[in-house]
Amino acid sequence: MVEDEEIKALKGIGEKTCALFHKLDVFTVGDLISLYPRDYDIYEEPCPVSELEDEGIYAVRIRISSPVQVKRVRNLQIATATGKDNSGNMEFTWFNMPFLKKTLHMGAHFVFRGKVVSRNGRISMQQPEIFTESGYREMTGAMQPVYPLTEGLTNKSVSKAVKQALDSLETVRECLPAAVREKYGLCEYNYAVRTVHFPGDRKSLDEARKRLVFDEFFFFVMALRRLKDSKEQSANSFRMKRSEHAESLIRNLPYELTAAQKKVWEEVKKDLEGPKIMGRLIQGDVGSGKTIVSVLALIMTAENGCQGALMVPTEVLAAQHFASITEILEKNSLPYRAILLTGSMTARDKREACKEIEEGRADIIIGTHALIQEKVKYSSLALVVTDEQHRFGVKQREALANKGLEPNVMVMSATPIPRTLAIIIYGDLDISVIDELPAERLPIKNCAVGTEYRPKAYSFIENEVKKGRQAYVICPMVEESESIEAENVTEYAEMLKWQLDGSIEVACLHGKMKPKEKNLIMERFARNEIQVLVSTTVVEVGVNVPNASVMMIENAERFGLAQLHQLRGRVGRGKHQSYCILVSPSKSRKTRERLEILNKSNDGFFIASEDLKLRGPGDMFGIRQSGLMEFKIGDIYTDAGILQDASEMAGRILEDDDGLEKEENSMLKTKLDKLLSRDFSC
């Protein structure tokens, strides 16, 4: 079997399972083996009861100290037992396993393994796995892979499929030259892939992971260099003139641009007027005011008789930008036409929009991926503004190039990374940084609290609404099930309606809703017809309702710090004092420490670096950063050292053999070409 074969070729993978794997972007056997575990379940040595921490997964060696009791509650049979070791007592519960009464005898020794709950001095475990002492001894040290899943696909079935794929796969030829492997202490590729799925111990896992992270970064950097090289020759065929309308808009804004915004705008203008095509990243913390810079560029483009497109990741954002840009154009009597183009529009509306684009009647086009679909023909596309998630869509750039288009590109990012890393990660782009927030902003006030604080939080929200403000409540994500997530949000909203004053309009927003419904809710929230929005992380990126002043996040411990920072960035976007309430039932020290970082600071940079200190280099078991800068296995923060090495190596190889023509680089070339022919994205 070879890597390109479809997963259908594996035994036991029929149409249905195949479709589930497709949801995880797994189409070929090669994709399957690069579906790396997101964690490992480690069967560690049993821990004394007195040292157990809330919410941790532990094994305990226990002597049963009371006979198993079985109670019936509705259609559930609940078996409970108590046990102890030299350091303390604890309780155990199992559901629908009444037969345990016959096996867990008083005085007998067992090892139980599961998640610990510690409440008011009582320690318990629900549904722990049960082992005999010798049985557990055999398991100790084993690391079971935990895979990213989707509804309907179990960890066991993924693990089985991966095992089968690894067993039947032909050995892949090593693509890194031996000298490179030696210099950076990298193990062999086939060994690394096998080990990362089924590691013998932590040491070999670290070794395997290092190799795969290196590969991922290395090819990423190589691909970037290619992009950069191909662009460097490109002349700017749309050299623009100064824009009177952009300048008059700046004068008429209800606020003054910050010094940082002015500086970045100067840089963008210079690019658009210059001889080379623009490729520029605009980096700035949440709420720093990146959007207005892109709007100025779009207006400059329009004034120069060309079209500009703003491509965003969600329909909600597209609708929001469309509304605000239309308002700016109208208020300032600017003679340009903005239109919206998204996947969920009716065929008729889409057709009409495409016609306007083709005939050059639309100057500013705002939308989602639909913007670069084949059917859309631009009359003079000179600028594309996009976000970092889409920037490496080589296919997307190709799609544009195939239409004979080579526009200026502006990429917006709120990911805080140090300059040395940014230069590597955004290797194909010039970088501008908006490094200050508008002066009128008051720092957000934060608190990290337990669930018992909820009633106080609700009355706080009520008070804010009375003052005319609005609030977001974010419900926890349910990784594998959008439907459960939707249910949670709906139930929470119902409960809140009950808790809050009847005059307050509460609504919910989740991923299962149709784009039209979502847009409607967001529009009503923006107009303050809805005061409290209960939502999943749909609102995470870019949503802008400056009147909102409270962000309450349930189960905050389940989110990455960068993601929490993004979510919190939805408030504090205007002149009102804003608040962020992080709610978590967890008493674990680690969780508290993490949330405390957010509590202390509103600075994305500081948060990312503190998070790193807490996790430590190479700590892949921590919660990863948000989905913004996500690689399959590498983490730009914790693996920064490997990223530097991979970048240095890529530079050296290309310096010596820029076309990768040499024999020792032939495997590299093949792999790189293959990656580039697919939609290579991070």
Ligand SMILES: Nc1ncnc2c1ncn2[C@@H]1O[C@H](COP(=O)(O)OP(=O)(O)OP(=O)(O)O)[C@@H](O)[C@H]1O
């Ligand atoms: N110089 C400024 N002074 C006051 N308010 C500003 C200034 N620049 C932008 N704003 C306002 O700040 C809010 C946030 O700006 P914007 O939406 O551009 O943030 P952003 O950088 O795109 O953030 P995010 O990454 O969170 O999307 C908007 O309501 C915008 O009108």
